[in-house]
Amino acid sequence: MSEEHDPCTPITCGVNNDDDSSVVLDYHDIDEQVLQNMVYDALVWASLNGLVVGHKSLQRSGSVPGVGLVHAPFSLLPTAFPENHWRQACDLAPIFNELVDRVSLDGKFLQESLSRTRKADEFTSRLLDIHSKMLEINKKEDIRLGLHRSDYMLDEQTKSLLQVELNTVSSAFAGLSCVVSELHRSILSHYGKFIGLDSEKVPANSAVNQYAEALAKAWTEYNLPGAVILFVVQAEEQNMYDQHFLSVVLRERHGITTIRKTLAEADQQGELLPDGTLLVDGQRIAVIYFRAGYTPADYPSESEWKARLLMEQSSAIKCPSISYHLVGTKKIQQELAKPNVLERFLENKDDIAKLRKCFAGLWSLDEPDIVRKAIESPELFVMKPQREGGGNNIYGDAVRETLQKLQKEGSQGDAAYILMQKIFPNISAAIMMRNGSLHKENAVSELGIFGAYLRNNDKVVLNNQSGYLLRTKVSSSDEGGVAAGFAVLDSVYLT
Amino acid sequence: MSEEHDPCTPITCGVNNDDDSSVVLDYHDIDEQVLQNMVYDALVWASLNGLVVGHKSLQRSGSVPGVGLVHAPFSLLPTAFPENHWRQACDLAPIFNELVDRVSLDGKFLQESLSRTRKADEFTSRLLDIHSKMLEINKKEDIRLGLHRSDYMLDEQTKSLLQVELNTVSSAFAGLSCVVSELHRSILSHYGKFIGLDSEKVPANSAVNQYAEALAKAWTEYNLPGAVILFVVQAEEQNMYDQHFLSVVLRERHGITTIRKTLAEADQQGELLPDGTLLVDGQRIAVIYFRAGYTPADYPSESEWKARLLMEQSSAIKCPSISYHLVGTKKIQQELAKPNVLERFLENKDDIAKLRKCFAGLWSLDEPDIVRKAIESPELFVMKPQREGGGNNIYGDAVRETLQKLQKEGSQGDAAYILMQKIFPNISAAIMMRNGSLHKENAVSELGIFGAYLRNNDKVVLNNQSGYLLRTKVSSSDEGGVAAGFAVLDSVYLT
Structure with missing residues (x-):
């Protein structure tokens, strides 16, 4: 978005394609009565199907499930996205999965690339300390589980899909993104005929089932009957229901128990058996799934760092390991974009070309x-x-x-x-629902593609694209179109 | 419950049968860790599956969907109920359905039975006025839809199932009762082995689908393409999600649109076409489903009474009609219990005997x-x-x-x-969840059996038992065991 755009005027339509030949609808032009009915039904559907978060202003909403609930912010209708770029992004997932794994094995590359960052950023420095310790003791992670999300924007000027960032830790919204896709399909099944949209053009989203399957397969590879999956969480987590969707599928479909602990609790209740098994609160841990620990705020004291080190030292499968975590840093993203660096990690020239094509400067x-x-x-x-x-x-x-x-x-x-x-993304006329109210906004969207990777020594157990997330954010000229105002969960309408 | 019972001591166990021979468990004795895990998982499950209500203290929670949500109060585990009495209650549903229909056709019986009540109770008097007007114009309801709920308690002294009341208007909880049954099945699937309970002993509950089907079939019988179903609702309704479950099934499974109006809105926006068709807000109404209008508080002005009369005068199917509504009054319940009164309406001696057996004095x-x-x-x-x-x-x-x-x-x-x-019901050790907190209470339970009845002239389209609701209430010696404290949604564990 360039700054001369007036953010109060819809610039392009909600459902659009590159050459403007199939303009279906400006979402801001929808008949008011149809709009109000859709809004009501969507809010109801969200409430009945767990598209919820804790409301920040309400007590216990981030700690006790079932209280202080409000619907998660969502886009009333899916946002147009060209099918070719959508497929391009999906195809990249297994290549990025493989790249992360390869880079994670090159401890020297990680340490050297981050050596200057270490001096400037205390948090990265602490992560590198743990990484160094693992290098020193020659710690091997035979079973490696990656649940990544690669985020992209479509650059309007170059008509190209450009990567914004690659998340290798705590990739959120596998749960709620599926619910939003279902919401959009449900709403379009009923109202699509009034607004010329087809529910079939919202791609099915199985992120939560695929992420749960990846966690379950990792649990199976670890092969310790009775062991549980540990979700490392923040003490206050308004987005807990996104995480809970995973736990419920793990329990109901795979019969696997999950437990939730903060880093501080993991420090207090954690111990390492001589064979490397991690015990937390007396339970043996097969997989550690981090939904905390990615930001300095998650480490208010030395206790949390102790827990992180303890977990890294254990034989439990870490999602992510310290190496996977570091591969997701901005600095490594930038290093990988340098000439001839990808070639150090990947052999397939097509794959390398595909990755490079999506790298922004x-x-x-x-x-x-x-x-x-x-x-x-x-x-x-x-x-x-x-x-x-x-x-x-x-x-x-x-x-x-x-x-x-x-x-x-x-x-x-x-x-x-x-x-x-x-990146100068396309701006679309969005209808954003927040706290029960409708906001007609001009917005930009970011596509997140989930990927799951599981390897046990030489055996690649799983390497796939695992669903998607669209996030749509209020466009602001102040920040050049990126996330000035609030963001909502969204899904893709293929054009 | 007799008053000598100390309400602080569990008297009988949660899962029990009449002769105490198969005591499974006192719910208050469950291991604390298992209990805490069940509580957490149940609160999560409730949030993800729409077991929610608006929280009374939160603004807009009764008017805007998706805001101010909290889990509906529920029993953590299903409550023991003897299978023979459960079946007895289910079998009674179609007989009560038929009885209501027969009695509704005897306008003189209704008017005479309620003639003294009319003088003492202003609300009944207004309902009777509408009923009189319909008798005067000889209004016929060819298509009659009843969605009833007959409520029972098990009398501990006589070991008999006794009817508490018969609801013929706004029979609530067809939506949430199904969710609670599913919750209990889900919790027992995972935790049943730890506490000796079998998820299969919680009867499947299809109340919401069956009520939606009955409404849909009524809509079909009315046979007016493009018509909608009108939900008459209170302006503030914290229990709206129970109602919304019905609307969602009507939309998604039957392709039928519902609209929601208060009585005041129906007055402002309603009109009668010369052929008797009811229009509300420009939309033709096939079925009027009352989830308001059963209490004097729903008629704060003459406007609401005008709306009620207008709707009664229309050709739309009323659920309930004024006659069905009156059949559900306490006075008619008491009249029907008099000797030789049932015989005026029903021929089948077995049916009469079955009904009489469940009548309390x-x-x-x-x-x-x-x-x-x-x-x-x-x-x-x-x-x-x-x-x-x-x-x-x-x-x-x-x-x-x-x-x-x-x-x-x-x-x-x-x-x-x-x-x-x-009635002196059995008291059980219940674990009641309210506002995210656990309450170990001694409680009594009331079983509601949903029934659906649809008739078009001589053709009985539908007459069935349609799922169930168990409500469990804190037992208090002050009120002799009935509903002193709060009540929670529950389901049945067959013993």
């Missing part, structure tokens, strides 16, 4: 030409800190100011950031 | 012997006002006081009440 701040260009034209760049969790990116004039400040300081601080080519 | 206050007995031994009686909606019954010493007051006044006020034999 990525640079470190020790490249003076790029930094100069970014100061001149900050609107063409996004500055990304190592820090995970979203909302920390720097856009527009703030890019210039931050770069100039870092230049004056002359410290290692620049290593905490990377620069990324600004 | 029922008396009007113009029987001096009974009133004297109730003043002497008020603990053996419940005094029930015509007023619907629960919570208005009079127990214990208040029975004596109210009877003595009415005697002093010497007015017609006594016609607003009936006296009913007090």
Whole structure:
């Protein structure tokens, strides 16, 4: 999005394709009565089918299930996405899965690539410490489970699918994304005829079943009867129902028990048996699934770091291992985008070409030409800190100011950031539901493709694309179209 | 329950049978860790599967779907119920369905039976006015739809199933009762082995599908393409999700649209076409399904009464018609229990015997012997006002006081009440979930059997038992075991 767009005017329609030849509908033009009926039915459907989160302002909503519930923010209707780019993104999933695994095995590459970041970013430094310790004791992870989500945007100018980031830890929304796809199919089954949309064009989404299957297969590979899967969680988690969908499928379909512990609880209740088995609260752990531990806020004391180290030292399957976690850092993303780096990890030239095609421009701040260009034209760049969790990116004039400040300081601080080519996504007229109210907004969408990878020594047990997530965010000229306002869960309408 | 019972001591176990020979478990004795795990999983399951209500203290929770949600109060585990009494209750459903229909056709019986009540109870009087008008114009309801729920308790002393009341209007919980049964089956599938319970002993509950089917078949009999089903609702309805389950099945399985209007809205937006077709907000109505209109509070002005009359005058199928509504009054229940009254409406002697077997003692206050007995031994009686909606019954010493007051006044006020034999139900050790918290209580249960009846002139389209509801209430010695504290949704564990 360029900044001359007036965010109050719908610019392109909700369902559109690249050449504007099959414009179906501007969602903001839907008949008011049809719209109100759809809104009501969608809110009802969401409530009856678990499309819920804890409401932040309500007590216990992040700790006790069943209280303080509100529907998760969602897009009333699915957002148009070209089928060719959709398929391109799906096809990339197994290649990224394989890449993550290969890179994770090159401990030296990870340590060296992150050596400057280590000095500038305390959090990355602590992760690297654990990684170093594992290298020192020559710790091997024979069974490796990756549940990744690669996020993309469609660049409107180049008509290309560009990767925003690759999540290798706590890839969220496998649960709720499936429910949103079903919601859209249900709403279109009934209202599609009034607005010219076909429910069949919303791809079926089996993310939750596939992620649960991957966790179950990892549990099976670990082969310890009676062992459980540990979900490492935050003490307060309003998004717990997304996680609970996985637990319920694990219990009901696979007969596997999950337990939930914070890092602090894992420290207090965890112990390592001599054979490497991890016990937490007396229960043997087959798989550790991290839904916490990806942000510095999850480590308020040394206790949490102790727990992380203990778990890494155990023989339990870690999703992710410390190596997988590090592969997902922004810095590694940027290193992999450098010429001839992919070739160090992958052999297949087609695969390499496919990956490279989706890489946006990525640079470190020790490249003076790029930094100069970014100061001149900050609107063409996004500055990304190592820090995970979203909302920390720097856009527009703030890019210039931050770069100039870092230049004056002359410290290692620049290593905490990377620069990324600004993507200018298509803007669509969205109808966003939040807290029971409808918001007609201009929005941009980000496609997340879930991937699951499971390997036991030489045997690749699983390597697939596992469903998808669309997130649609209010477009703001201030931030150049990326996530100024709130975001909603969405699904894809293939065009 | 007799008052010498200490409500703090479990008296009988949760799963029990009449002769105590197959005691499985006192629910209050379950291992604390197993209990906590079950509680957590049950709260999660409830949230993901729409076992929700609006939370009374939260704004908009009764008007906007999707906001201010909390799990519906539920029993963590199903409550023991003897299979023979369960079957007896199920078998009664079609007989009661038929009885309601027969009685509804005898306008003179209804008017005469309620003539004294009319003078004492303004609400019944208004309903009778509408009924009179329909008699005057000789209004015929060729297609008659009944969605009833007959409620029973098991009397511990006589080991007999006794009817508490018959609901012919707004029989609630067809939606949520199914979800609770599924919850119990899911919990027992996983935890049953730890506590010696078998998920298969929770009878499958298809109330929502059967009620939706009955409404859909009524819609089909009405045979007006494009017509909708009108849900008449209260403006604020925290129990809306129970109703929404029906709407969703009607839409998704039967392709039928429902609209929701309050009585006031029906007055403002309703009109009658010359052929008797009811239009509301421009939409033709095939079936009117009342989930409001059963309590004086639903008629705050003349507007609501106008709407009720307009709807009754229309050709739309009314669920219930004014006649069906009146058949469900306490006074008619008491009249039907008099000797030789059932015989006026039914021919089959077996059916009559089955009905009579479940009638508790029922008396009007113009029987001096009974009133004297109730003043002497008020603990053996419940005094029930015509007023619907629960919570208005009079127990214990208040029975004596109210009877003595009415005697002093010497007015017609006594016609607003009936006296009913007090039922002494079994007390069980229940685990009740409310607002995310566990309550270990001694409780009594009431079994509601849903029935659906659809007739088109001489053709009985549908006459069946349609699922069930168990409601379990905190037992209190103050009120002799009936509904002192809160109630939860429950399901049956057959013993």
